[in-house]
Amino acid sequence: MFKKFLFVLFISFTLIAGEKPYVLLISFDGFRWDYLDRGLSPNIEKFYNDGIRAMSLQPCFPSKTFPNHYSIITGMYPENHGIISNYFKDIKRNQVYRLGDSAQVRNSEWYLGEAFWETAERNRIKTASYFWPGSEVHLSYRHPSYFMEYNQQTPYKDRVDGVINWLKLPKEKRPHFITLYFEDTDNTGHDFGPDSKEVNESIVRLDNIVKYLDESLKSINFRDSINIIIVSDHGMTSTPKEKIINIESIVPDFGCKFIEPGPVMKIECDINKIEAVYQKLNQNENHYRVFRREDVPDYFHYSKNPFISPIIIVADLGYSLVDNRTMKRSVEKWSLGNHGFDNHASDMHGIFVANGSMFRKNYKTGSVLNIDIYPLLCKIFDIFPRANIDGDLSRIKFILKEE
């Protein structure tokens, strides 16, 4: 009798509390929105035909890797979450944030936003990350319960196996939210351009990984219990060698520093020379736009952060901004593809596909914004998002099944 009472109590408790969902968020770095239409990804097609496909996922400006992965996971524009580029400086502290510098990448002081795993853990939801920018920060309450230090050499199947092993943990240790990351299409997109056979081979490899993940989840009886979202941080466009603009040759005599050559170049120089440099670049505008930090158009959401340089130059799609040094280097090795340009250009858009019991089925929608993913995750887990985010649930919640 007592046992029966306990059982009824248990059932009622479970019904009241509700089972927490499981969500896997996957990023295919640099997977442009239209790569899905090349007829090379039958497994991803099956995945979204049984779920959701947005026409594209619009990144934030600049359409670069770290700013956008961190926007996806915080729901904030880069100017607000702090990771304004893959390389930037805090002049006052005399410190540089740079992708290759693992000590700085793990220094939590750069990261102003709250990542979803932090929001989730505060709500007693265990989280894990098999790679994601920002997941390795040193402060224990700011990283997931389980995370891996980034290593590009880790074979793709090992990454999936790592996720499967987390899902095999006993219930009380098992993470409910997991991220997973693959760099394939970004690497080949840069090296060979978005229209190359090498990018097509990357698409096929990633499609096979989706199949492997599907089979692995089925083998542990988890496929029907997990909601999977596949995104990319940005797209890719061709950057032919003929479309190079040497910015240093326009302003050679001001002692400027030219930061991050490529689609978006930042210029720093003596404070008294800034206006003159700006005017010179403005008069010579040709296949680029130059802005003072405070005049960057509102739609870029890129002026509030003090680490943004006083002058920002945005190249037209496909053009590359260089200085004398990179001009020389580019003769030897040139990237045939790049990203970072105006985030409204469709070539810069990534993918958003999702599948699982929380999502509508066989549903296609237009473009969605990557800052809206954080509030979407909060809705899925039924927890409160941070109040200061830029994302907006109302722009994306229609992709969820009606309650």
Ligand SMILES: [Zn+2]
């Ligand atoms: Zn990227």
